[in-house]
Each structure stands twice: as C-alpha cells, then as structure tokens.
Amino acid sequence: MTALTGPLENLGRATLASLAGIGYAGMLLLESLYFAAVGWRVGQPLRLRAVFEQMRQIGVDALPIVTLLALTVGIMLGIQFIAALGEFGAQSQVVVAVAKSVTREFGALITAILVAGRSGSALAARIGSMSVSQEVDALATMGIEPVRYLAAPALLAMLIMLPVLTIFADSVAICGAALYSSPSLNVTPTAYLMQTLALLTPGDIWQGVSKSAVFAVLITVIGVSTGFSVSGGAEGVGRATTRSVVLSICYIIIVDMIFSYFLNR
C-alpha cells in the first residue's frame, strides 16, 4: 500500500511546500510595498540611504560586466543575423532584426540573468546568514521590522536599477552589432545607429523595460524569501544562495516567454 501512497504523499507535500513558498514570497512583496509606501506612518520609515546603497550595489557595480556581456551579445547577434539573412540576400534587414530582438528580448533577459546571479544571490546569502546568526531576530527585537530594513530597500532599488540597466544594455548591444556589421553592410557605424533609431518604435523599448520591471520583482522576492527561510547553518545559506539563482533564472525565462506571447499577439 505504501508503495502506492508513498509517491502520492510526496507529491502532495511538494505541492503544498511550493504553494507555501509562493504564498510567503507574495506576502513579503506586499509587506515590502506596504513599508515603502506608508512605513513612515507606523514608525518604520524606509531609509533613502539604504535604497541608494542598494542601487549602487545592484546597478552601478554591475555596469562593467553588463557592458561586456551586452557588447558580446550584440556582436553575436550581428554575426548570426548576417549569416542567416545573407542566405536570403536580405542582409539589409540585419539592422531591424538586431534592433527589435535586442530591445524586445535580449537586453532585458541578459541583464536580468546577470543581476539574478550577482544581486539576487547576494541578497539570499546576506539575509540567510543574518537569519542564521540571529541578526534578523535582533533587528525584530530592536523594533526594526526586518522586511522594512532588509527587503524593501532592495525591492525599490531593483525596480529602479534593472530597467535602467536594461536600457543601457540595449544601447551597448546595438553598438556592438553596429561595430561588427557596418563593414559587411557597407555603411558607417553612425549610419547604422541612425537607421536603428529610425526603425525602433517606443513600443519596442517599452516591451523590454516592462519585462525588466517584472524581472526585478521576481529576483528580489525570490532572493529575499529564500534568504529569510534559511535553516541549518552555513550549509543552509549555501543551499539558499544556489536555490535563489536557479529559481530566479527559471522564473525569468518562463515569465519572459509568457510576456513575449501576450505582447506580440
């Protein structure tokens, strides 16, 4: 009998656990937004200083690596599109193909995956090790709401910086593509960029930016919730860090697909 009920029981437990996880993450999101909006009225003000500190860590410190990866992706797209479109003699379409795919898809996706790896994991590790060493309890007993102090500034900073980084990555990637493809297309890089600007619509940029705002929420909420639910010492912190990165990237890609479907119908 147990051979039959065992797997069923495990499935039930896993389902319940993941539902509980989603519920917990949702609650953290609502609480963070609540403290960000009206925290000052209940004696839990959001510190701008903490938000700026997080913005620096999430955004400014990520600039070099975002630049490098965006440039690489831009060049890679240039190579692929020239090869693929060249087969149909449609090389002139490279400009529009690169512009749309970067702004709608790759800029947001690459940036989000990078930030999930850099900052989402850092959030999980920081909050996780703080829970393990009773620092979170200490904050609570000092009357400092841990969600307000640790999660809300990160959420706000992520919501501001991820879209900004995405726009930055879009422009770097397009420049990369321009550098590679303009010789093959017999135009100057400036002419390539001017043509890109003429072809892009605000809708293209919005698509990427709106996705990146959703990714920002996902990365923060997953990082923070795995951090707060750490148990089991240093090993638990390690597990939470890995889990936050894997979960964030999975959800980012899935949500990206869903968004692309609905935005391009």
Added chain:
Amino acid sequence: MDATAPLIEVEKLEAWYGKRRILNGIDFCVNPGEIRVIMGGSGSGKSTLLRHLLGLHKPRSGRVRLLGVDVAKASEREMLAVCRQIGVSFQSGALLTSMNVGDNVALPLREHTSLDENTIRIMSRLKLEVVNLGGFQDLMPSQLSGGMIKRAALARAIVMDPKLLFFDEPSAGLDPVVSAELDELILRLRAALRMTIVVVTHELESAFKIADTITVLDQGDILMTGTVDAVRRADNERIQDLLNRRPREIQVDADAYLKRLTEEQVA
C-alpha cells in the same frame, strides 16, 4: 501602567515544535527592579520561553504580556513601543556583521530617534564605556573576541535605556574570568540604570551570583520560582540534580522504546 505592576506576565503558555510540546502551559511573572534568572538544563524549554517573551514566536495557546501589552494581539505601533523599551543581548551577540561596533550600538538610536549625529555618537560611545569597550567603536564585529562581542551586544541592548533587559546565556563560551566580569557588569547596570533584568542561563555559579529570584525550568514545566536560598534548599529531586550536577536517571518505557526502534520512517 502603574510602577508596581509586573513587567512580564505569562499565563498558561504552551509552545510546540511540530508535534513536540516544549512548554506545558506555564505561568510566569517578573516584577519591576528584579534580576530574574531562568535556569534549566539543555532542552528544558528556556530558549523557547525567551523567544516567546520577546514576541519572536506567537503562543499556540496562553498569553504573554510584556510591559502590559499582549504580544499576540498587539498592533504594530504597540509592539514598536514595547520594543523601544526592551533590550536584548543574544547568545551569539547578533551584531550586524556589515557594520562596525559603533554603528551597531548607534543603530537603535538612528532608527528610533531624531537625535543629531553628534548626540548619537556621544551616546553610543558612552554606552561602550559602560561595558568597558571605550575606543573600540571602529572595529568590525569579526575583529572582536567572544567576551567583547557579548559586551558590545550589551551596549547595543542598553543604548535606548530600556526598562527591561533580556540576556541570553551571558557566560556561554567564555572563560571564567570574563564571565565573572559580565556578571559584575549586569549587577552594576541594575544599580546604575534601575533596569529589570531577565537572564537565561544554565551556569549555576553565575545564576546564584546575580539573581534576586530564580525560575527553574525542566522539560517544559516550571519546577519552582524563588529566591537564591529557597532554590538552594529546595527538596525537589530534579532541582538538586541540577545543582549537584548529577546525571538524571532516565526511565525507559519499554513499549515506547521498541516503537521508536521499529517504527518506519515518516517522510
């Protein structure tokens, strides 16, 4: 709230971890100005009791009133008011590792008051002087010894001049000299700042030295609450076991024993 009302009142508090009951409906009360030591062996439920007293766990049943406020039903604002009047020194210190000692001590002032930065700096340095850590404000917590971490945590706990101070295992992991110094410090604090202090410990020597009254916890029950002398003279066998460091005689229930050995693993 009048001056003689108890600062902590616990009624019929029960605590559970999963299916295991940790506290069996205990009653507990601490009056203003006293130093109460909660004593008990490992697994007696004293840490669980402390977490309930601090409002970190909500009671499954029973009531915990801290400074006259029911922690389970308190609004955010009420709880914040309570938190400003208590100080907690955790077993591991729980200093924020990302800040230096001075910023750690100043944190409650920065978060809860609108004092200017100079006043905050002076006040936090004053408290560091009280715990004999004057001049150490620029060090990071990782650069401190175990005893210094406990003292820095104490400085942070008293920086808001709380009415009620909780101290979890002050002497755990410290050498006898340092732990004796901490005991002295606790007594001095009470004398100088008129605080009510609750200390959780399993160290007999330190308990007898600092306590006005002692509550002895054992397996989730309060065996007795009384003065140091009363506890020493108590004829309860478990208390005497604890005082004389006798190993307890564990009664083995044959059926339960067999069941534990043969029971199939529950996922």
